[in-house]
Amino acid sequence: MAAHFYFTPFEGRRPPPPLRVSRSVERIWHVLGVANLLAGAIYMWWRWTHSLNFDALWFAVPLVLAETCAYFGLILFTANLWKTRDYPQQAPPSSITQCTREGESADRPVSVDLFITTYSEEEELVRLSIRDAKQVAYPHPIDFRIHVLDDGRRESMRQVCEEEGVGYISRTNNVGYKAGNLRNAMEQTSGDFIVICDADTRPFPTILEHTLGYFRDPDVAIVQTPQWFYDLPEGKRLKDAWGRRTGKPGELLGAAIEAVFGEIRIGEDPFVNDPAMFYDVIQRRRNPWNAAFCCGAGSIHRREAVMFVALRAYADAISRSGDEGRSRIRKLLGLQHKPDDALARWQAAQEEELTPYKFHVSEDIYSTIVLHQDSERKWKTVLHPEVESKMLSPQDLLSWTVQRFKYAGGSLDIFFHDNPVTRPGMTLAQRVMYLTTFWSYLGAVWNLIFLLSPIVYMFTTIAPVRAYTGDFFAHALPFLVLNELAFMTGTWGLSGYKGKVSYLASFPISLRALWAVIRGKKISFPVTPKQRQEGNYLGLVWPQIAVIGLTVTAFAWCAFRLFTVGGGYTLGGLIANGLWGLNNILAMSIMVRAAFWKPEAEASH
Amino acid sequence: MSFRRNLRHARSHLIIVAVLIIAGAVIVHIEDKNLQQETGKPIPEHGLEAVRTVTEK
Numbered sequence: 001m002a003a004h005f006y007f008t009p010f011e012g013r014r015p016p017p018p019l020r021v022s023r024s025v026e027r028i029w030h031v032l033g034v035a036n037l038l039a040g041a042i043y044m045w046w047r048w049t050h051s052l053n054f055d056a057l058w059f060a061v062p063l064v065l066a067e068t069c070a071y072f073g074l075i076l077f078t079a080n081l082w083k084t085r086d087y088p089q090q091a092p093p094s095s096i097t098q099c100t101r102e103g104e105s106a107d108r109p110v111s112v113d114l115f116i117t118t119y120s121e122e123e124e125l126v127r128l129s130i131r132d133a134k135q136v137a138y139p140h141p142i143d144f145r146i147h148v149l150d151d152g153r154r155e156s157m158r159q160v161c162e163e164e165g166v167g168y169i170s171r172t173n174n175v176g177y178k179a180g181n182l183r184n185a186m187e188q189t190s191g192d193f194i195v196i197c198d199a200d201t202r203p204f205p206t207i208l209e210h211t212l213g214y215f216r217d218p219d220v221a222i223v224q225t226p227q228w229f230y231d232l233p234e235g236k237r238l239k240d241a242w243g244r245r246t247g248k249p250g251e252l253l254g255a256a257i258e259a260v261f262g263e264i265r266i267g268e269d270p271f272v273n274d275p276a277m278f279y280d281v282i283q284r285r286r287n288p289w290n291a292a293f294c295c296g297a298g299s300i301h302r303r304e305a306v307m308f309v310a311l312r313a314y315a316d317a318i319s320r321s322g323d324e325g326r327s328r329i330r331k332l333l334g335l336q337h338k339p340d341d342a343l344a345r346w347q348a349a350q351e352e353e354l355t356p357y358k359f360h361v362s363e364d365i366y367s368t369i370v371l372h373q374d375s376e377r378k379w380k381t382v383l384h385p386e387v388e389s390k391m392l393s394p395q396d397l398l399s400w401t402v403q404r405f406k407y408a409g410g411s412l413d414i415f416f417h418d419n420p421v422t423r424p425g426m427t428l429a430q431r432v433m434y435l436t437t438f439w440s441y442l443g444a445v446w447n448l449i450f451l452l453s454p455i456v457y458m459f460t461t462i463a464p465v466r467a468y469t470g471d472f473f474a475h476a477l478p479f480l481v482l483n484e485l486a487f488m489t490g491t492w493g494l495s496g497y498k499g500k501v502s503y504l505a506s507f508p509i510s511l512r513a514l515w516a517v518i519r520g521k522k523i524s525f526p527v528t529p530k531q532r533q534e535g536n537y538l539g540l541v542w543p544q545i546a547v548i549g550l551t552v553t554a555f556a557w558c559a560f561r562l563f564t565v566g567g568g569y570t571l572g573g574l575i576a577n578g579l580w581g582l583n584n585i586l587a588m589s590i591m592v593r594a595a596f597w598k599p600e601a602e603a604s605h
Numbered sequence: 606m607s608f609r610r611n612l613r614h615a616r617s618h619l620i621i622v623a624v625l626i627i628a629g630a631v632i633v634h635i636e637d638k639n640l641q642q643e644t645g646k647p648i649p650e651h652g653l654e655a656v657r658t659v660t661e662k
Contacts, residue, residue, distance in 0.1 A: 261620075262613035469636050473629045481622050488618035497617030570639060572632040579628055 003124035015387035032486035066446035090213035111143035113191035121199035179357035221305030226279035229393035235268030272502035291433035292383035362410025373425030408513035409523030444510030458554035501587035
């Protein structure tokens with residue numbers, strides 16, 4: 001009998017189709033996007049030249065700097081979202097010769113290795129992934145092999161692999177974690193293409209049929225498919241949730257609100273995990289610029305390209321190590337023909353490890369960067385828009401935080417230590433796309449200023465602008481309104497609100513990651529837990545609670561002073577900062593609610 | 606995907622736009638009225654310039 005998991009009831013769920021591309025919506029987005037940037041430029045000019053409160057420059061300057069940084073991020077994000085142009089999907093190849101340059105390979109069926117990496121995940125969970133992988137179909141003869149890469153060295157896992165008739169690969173240590181695990185497996189396999197799956201990645205039968213066609217272009221190195229979490233809680237309709245709490249009046253009120261605003265769900269996707277915005281919008285729209293990057297699970301790699309990355313990194317490492325290293329390269333390239341060459345090459349290789357995937361917390365993006373930097377070979381990466389596998393989302397705030405910290409820390413580490421934006425090799429468009437990613441993580445710095453600004457005003461009467469008059473709104477309102485309308489059309493078909501507030505609310509994670517990178521602390525990469533972790537998560541959200549508490553207190557203080565002694569406050573200032581504070585509170589409350597969230601089954605006990 | 610469904614996804618943007626416009630209009634009205642009371646004369650049509658900082662008592 002099959003094991004029962006919390007996600008078993010969701011097995012029948014199917015992923016949503018990719019967003020439909022509408023040229024007319026895209027044209028509206030272009031008009032609004034440009035108008036938004038122009039309005040933003042006018043606003044920023046006015047902020048710097050006419051609005052600064054010179055009585056409080058210590059406050060006014062940091063805020064206007066924060067706004068400028070955010071505006072720069074807006075330009076980058078607009079460029080990222082500019083257009084959708086998918087790579088043309090081609091028929092699956094019947095022979096490897098269709099995927100390589102002429103004369104590079106013999107005529108034979110394509111060979112594919114599917115790797116399922118695991119460390120401590122439950123064996124029965126991995127078995128589900130194995131069974132789904134066994135269902136993968138292909139319209140031509142193919143050499144398809146499944147391997148479980150077990151860094152936990154578990155006899156029970158080996159047993160499962162034997163029962164399922166798939167390969168089992170383990171090693172004696174855990175050097176390099178996932179990247180090291182993959183390297184070990186690559187040394188023991190030889191498929192032309194590699195499908196990367198995490199322990200919980202359940203590939204669909206169509207994954208190869210739909211993606212191998214891209215590799216008919218011999219320059220395509222990696223195809224990333226969207227990650228889809230099929231276990232996201234659907235939540236309850238507002239009318240049902242309120243009806244259960246307060247009876248008929250609540251139900252009627254909920255129904256009335258839904259009649260005006262459309263369906264509202266409470267408890268839906270509590271950790272804002274839905275990756276549709278990232279894959280279907282952000283990554284997909286990097287296709288026109290050959291700038292989509294690999295995200296690990298659900299990606300298909302050309303082995304030759306992966307080895308290219310390894311050799312490039314290897315050669316770089318050796319060339320950096322000076323004369324001795326150059327001598328090693330000569331040996332490795334076989335330029336000296338001495339009897340002990342084999343031994344010398346072997347020794348050099350031992351000292352400078354050949355690592356197909358860099359031992360880094362963000363090995364996926366790192367590998368893509370190396371591919372994109374090669375201006376001679378001009379490797380391509382593709383974001384395939386259709387979901388081709390399903391996987392599990394983090395089920396608690398700790399797992400979510402670990403995952404986000406890894407993303408932020410890894411990206412910032414690359415930004416500060418191996419920045420592709422300034423290094424040679426990439427096109428301008430690729431640099432802009434990578435900068436967009438890095439800039440978004442730096443955004444925590446200015447987001448913190450945006451969170452504190454209304455609090456400062458409401459406690460002190462010190463405003464960052466000279467006054468909340470028509471002049472201020474005449475410059476700010478067109479920009480703010482156009483910004484909303486532009487991104488409404490730019491992300492038409494998806495709700496941008498949750499992503500936006502999650503970005504604002506996750507500021508402590510990005511700040512922590514930034515601090516760790518600046519101090520030169522290594523970002524460790526523990527496995528993101530696949531099962532719900534027990535515990536109290538209030539400790540993880542204290543900064544968000546502090547922002548909520550301070551904002552509420554500041555608002556109460558401001559209102560009290562305004563309506564009693566005046567105290568230098570203005571009603572306009574109170575309303576403007578109160579609404580700003582309310583926006584911040586709503587954003588923070590998503591994370592605080594997530595700390596208390598429990599699956600329905602647990603909550604009902 | 607239907608227009609109606611897409612519009613539902615877009616509602617947060619539209620709500621924010623409505624709040625911004627209403628709040629902006631209310632705040633400008635209040636602040637202009639305050640200025641009018643303080644200066645003792647009506648605000649001219651083009652009177653968008655700030656005449657005092659909010660820190661001034």
